[in-house]
Amino acid sequence: MKPILVLIVLALGLTGCASYEYPAEVNLGDKMISVSGESLEGKTINIPADFNGNKTLLLLGYVQDSQFDIDRWLIGLDMTQTKVDVYEIPTIQGMLPRMFSTFIDNGMRKGIPKEMWQGVVTVYADGDAVQRFTGNQNPNNARVMLLDESGGVIYFYDRGFSVEALNAVRAAL
Numbered sequence: 001m002k003p004i005l006v007l008i009v010l011a012l013g014l015t016g017c018a019s020y021e022y023p024a025e026v027n028l029g030d031k032m033i034s035v036s037g038e039s040l041e042g043k044t045i046n047i048p049a050d051f052n053g054n055k056t057l058l059l060l061g062y063v064q065d066s067q068f069d070i071d072r073w074l075i076g077l078d079m080t081q082t083k084v085d086v087y088e089i090p091t092i093q094g095m096l097p098r099m100f101s102t103f104i105d106n107g108m109r110k111g112i113p114k115e116m117w118q119g120v121v122t123v124y125a126d127g128d129a130v131q132r133f134t135g136n137q138n139p140n141n142a143r144v145m146l147l148d149e150s151g152g153v154i155y156f157y158d159r160g161f162s163v164e165a166l167n168a169v170r171a172a173l
Helices: 003-015 066-079 095-099 101-111 112-118 128-133 163-173
Strands: 033-040 044-047 055-060 085-090 143-149 152-159
Touching: 003 112, 033 112, 044 095, 055 101, 066 163, 085 112, 085 128, 152 163
Parallel strands: 055 085
Antiparallel strands: 033 044, 055 143, 143 152
16 A cells, blocks of 8 residues: 555656646737736736736746846846836746745745845746747746737747847837
């Protein structure tokens, strides 16, 4: 009986850790799928409904190493004084990360200044849906998505930061 229980627990753990490679399904003009997450301040955010009719830039990251790419985007936006609402969206799929969401979020809080917490929205429950929509191949690259005032996608890029891509976001604004 004990070996069967161990196998069941192991099988559940492995399925919770499973990850799949999805190609991007985003097309310009598509409406961003509706998902919810929680800001590091603890506030539930409904994406894109809670963006108050503003153009909004989402920087989606699927693995810890995508933070490097997100940081380059943030620095580029700051250095070019680009005026747009920006949200970092760590998007984590699977049952196991959800079980450790408090630990993961507390780790992020330690590395992010408190004044930026409202702009970091972690998506757990809808993580797989977001990754299916935006694709998750080459996960170290951030997914950069500019939404119009109604939540429609007007720019999408997933090949890593470049000045050309930054200029394209600025032109779309």
